[in-house]
Amino acid sequence: MKDDPALYLALVHYPVLNRNGAVIASAVTNLDLHDLARLACTYDLQSCYIVTPLADQQELSRRLIRHWCDGAGRELMTNRAEALRRLVLVDAVADALAAIERRHGQAPLVWATSARPGEAALEPAAARVQLAECGRPGLMLLGTGWGLAPPAMAQADALIAPIAGRNGYNHLSVRCAAAILLDRFFNGRP
Amino acid sequence: MKDDPALYLALVHYPVLNRNGAVIASAVTNLDLHDLARLACTYDLQSCYIVTPLADQQELSRRLIRHWCDGAGRELMTNRAEALRRLVLVDAVADALAAIERRHGQAPLVWATSARPGEAALEPAAARVQLAECGRPGLMLLGTGWGLAPPAMAQADALIAPIAGRNGYNHLSVRCAAAILLDRFFNGRP
Numbered sequence: 251m252k253d254d255p256a257l258y259l260a261l262v263h264y265p266v267l268n269r270n271g272a273v274i275a276s277a278v279t280n281l282d283l284h285d286l287a288r289l290a291c292t293y294d295l296q297s298c299y300i301v302t303p304l305a306d307q308q309e310l311s312r313r314l315i316r317h318w319c320d321g322a323g324r325e326l327m328t329n330r331a332e333a334l335r336r337l338v339l340v341d342a343v344a345d346a347l348a349a350i351e352r353r354h355g356q357a358p359l360v361w362a363t364s365a366r367p368g369e370a371a372l373e374p375a376a377a378r379v380q381l382a383e384c385g386r387p388g389l390m391l392l393g394t395g396w397g398l399a400p401p402a403m404a405q406a407d408a409l410i411a412p413i414a415g416r417n418g419y420n421h422l423s424v425r426c427a428a429a430i431l432l433d434r435f436f437n438g439r440p
Numbered sequence: 441m442k443d444d445p446a447l448y449l450a451l452v453h454y455p456v457l458n459r460n461g462a463v464i465a466s467a468v469t470n471l472d473l474h475d476l477a478r479l480a481c482t483y484d485l486q487s488c489y490i491v492t493p494l495a496d497q498q499e500l501s502r503r504l505i506r507h508w509c510d511g512a513g514r515e516l517m518t519n520r521a522e523a524l525r526r527l528v529l530v531d532a533v534a535d536a537l538a539a540i541e542r543r544h545g546q547a548p549l550v551w552a553t554s555a556r557p558g559e560a561a562l563e564p565a566a567a568r569v570q571l572a573e574c575g576r577p578g579l580m581l582l583g584t585g586w587g588l589a590p591p592a593m594a595q596a597d598a599l600i601a602p603i604a605g606r607n608g609y610n611h612l613s614v615r616c617a618a619a620i621l622l623d624r625f626f627n628g629r630p
Contacts, residue, residue, distance in 0.1 A: 269517070281471050285613045292605035292612055327459070329611045415482035416626065421519045422482055423475045426619035429612070433620045436606065439629065 255378050256354060256387040257295055257435065259428065260346045261286055263302040265399035276395040278307045283314060285425040287333035293432045296353075297338045299346040308339050315339075343391065343405050350387050358389040362398055362406035363431060365420040371411035374431050375438030390431065392424055445568050446544060446577040447485055447625065449618065450536045451476050453492040455589035466585040468497045473504060475615040477523035483622045486543075487528045489536035489579075498529050505529075533581065533595050540577050548579040552588055552596035553621060555610040561601035564621050565628030580621065582614055 261282060264275035283300065290298040300311055317323045319331045340346050350358045361377055372380070381388045391398060391406060403409075412420060413430050422430075451472060454465035473490065480488040490501055507513045509521045530536050540548045551567055562570070571578045581588060581596060593599075602610060603620050612620070 281613070281615075285616050288609075288612050289616055291607075291609045292603070294606040294609075329609070332609065333611065413482070413623075416484040417481075419478075419481045419484075419519070419522065421523065422478050422619070423471070423615070425471075425613070425615055426475050426479055429616035429619040430623045433603075433623060 255381040258389045260299040260301050260391050262391055262393050265401045266393045266395040267397050267399050273399040275304050278311050287337050290336040291333040300337055300339050303341045354387045356386050358387040360389045360406045361408055361410045362391050362403045363410045365412050368409045371409040373411050374435035375440040378435050379440045392428055394424055445571040448579045450489040450491050450581050452583050455591045456583045456585040457587055457589050463589040465494050468501050477527050480526040481523040490527055490529050493531045544577045546576050548577040550579045550596045551598055551600045552581050552593045553600045555602050558599045561599040563601050564624035565630040568625050569630045582618055584614055
């Protein structure tokens, strides 16, 4: 396991931007939880943090996870439990950082992701190399809504380069963006 | 444009398998249409075919596309129209083949995708090279439900290699699988 980069994801619902650039807490989307859990399982991430401070959204997410991990869904589709048990609900990005630090004995390197080009952004495969070299765990922050708000960006050590399409269109769903970033992180050549 | 591989996607709702291995027509999923359209736009595919013979599912899809391309959605989120107008509803895979052949003057190379390992499967980047070499358009078939049924597999010239995760888990959503396959097709090294 020594050479395995310990990568974590956080799907951030607060603080994120809405279409007008205001800081909001976005609603949790059922399919986001399923898709992110299945991605986390495919790429063997220990946990994917679902970040929301809203009690009702946490309760909704908890019910959904329970349904598939312990309830009727478990019998219906056993592989879904294997995925969804990797989801961990937390109030804030800081709680995800603290949990990873408790587990690994050191704080994670934190990367923000964005659809907008930024300065000094790393390709995901370069981030993997950086992680292997420093021996620390890593956490990639994914924003819902219109993307991570400045306070979430400020918690990151660096920025992951946006997914450049073939014609300038940069409006992928967070589900598809997460899929591409994870695949590039583990399988891309730096 | 000469060197641009003309790739098309088809999201197949019939014939696909259900959990018991029976051939069914699956229901169209709202977020599949959005995510596939946004992917098609990002990777600049001219069209993504939505394959379903069910009249009510076609009508539902048509209403959804109209809402975002011509209705209230157009004002709300202009970039969604740019994506969703790339969706083309067809009754059968054969109709997608015929439409591509009419446009390009030659039939497309057709690849089936599957989460199950198959013989002689191509990596997506190798499929891109093959397309460039033969000068034909290409069509990648994506199955909903439990994957493409044998009659759909039989319409393909070859199989695209499944997305190998890091621990054998092979249950990605079709949305995330499509994202990874397109990214590997256009950006992967053969």
